[in-house]
Amino acid sequence: MPESLFEQTCPDDYLVRLAASDLGRSYKSLATSELAIRRNDVVLDLGCGPGADLPAFAEAVGPDGGVIGLDHDPVHVEQAAARAAELPQVQVRECDIHALDMSSGSVDRAHTDRVLQHVVDPATVIAEARRVLRAGGCAVFAEPDWDTLIVDYSDLALARAYTRFVTEQVVRNGCIGRQLPRLAASAGFAITKVIPITATFQDAEAADKVLGFRRVTERAVSAGYLGAKAADQWLDHLATRPFFASVTLFIVVAAA
Structure with missing residues (x-):
């Protein structure tokens, strides 16, 4: 198996890299469009991470609007603040988004992107x-x-075990996509x-840059979802044979 094909560890710039990818730009543009931000609106970005979406929101609200980026991670807050340093309408601060330090009815738009998972x-x-x-x-x-993750592999049971590991162990709320309409309602x-x-x-x-096959497979072996030999065969197949995988993200538009 080509040792250099799959990343060994999750890169520090993973979130920014995904945002800049064709996939990231496509769905983020749609999410921003569905927010229907107006000039002078106040937009709240919950779990803003390194601030990838803040410049687009700032452009949409204009110089007299406001954008508030909140994140619990001080490193991300620092990165987001640096990204928005030249945007005076943007505030970035550390906050637990389970308990917002904000008044009721104080913003016009709210947004999450791969945060609730x-x-x-x-x-x-x-x-x-x-x-x-x-x-x-409006919120978007x-x-x-992650239960929609499919990877083409001759042993369907193993491929399903891999997806089950991602859903049950890797991501805290692995099925949040399907739950969003109910939770929002x-x-x-x-x-x-x-x-x-x-x-x-x-x-x-290219898929590995989003899905991290080697590092997730190694964790699946340690957790007992996959056997070591079967995991080696799985990674070899993914690296050397014609490849196909897919996963579905849901954009839920909700009116207050």
Whole structure:
């Protein structure tokens, strides 16, 4: 198996790299469009990470609007603040998005992007987003459903075991994509649109930059989901044979 094909560890710039990819630009552009940001709006980016979306939001609200980026990770907050340093309408601060330090009805738009899959309690975060939105406001949640991950492999049981490991062990809320409409409706939102975005990959190396096959496979072996020999055969197949994989992300548009 080509040792250099699959990444050994998750790179530090993973989130920024994904945002800059064709896939990232495509679904992020759609999510921003569905937010329907108006000039002078206040936009809240929950779990803003390194701030990949902040410049687009700042451009949409204009110089007299506002953009608030919140994240619990101080490193991400520092990176996001640096990215928005020349954008005076953007504020970035450290915050637990389960308990927003903001007044009710204080923002016009709210947004998450691949954040709710990781939080302790997605329902609480969504409820907080609803609380701080003004009447007539809008939220857009973009989240994957990892149970939709399919990888073409001759041993279907092994491929399913790999997906099951990702869903059950790798991602805290692996099925959040399908749960979003229910959770948002329960928080008081009116669901206006659900848009599935299915990413397809026919190049193993390109897919690995999103899916991290080697490092996830090694963890699956350690956790007992895959046997060591079967895992080696799996990685060899992915690296050397014609490749196909896909996974679906859902964009849920919700009105306050």
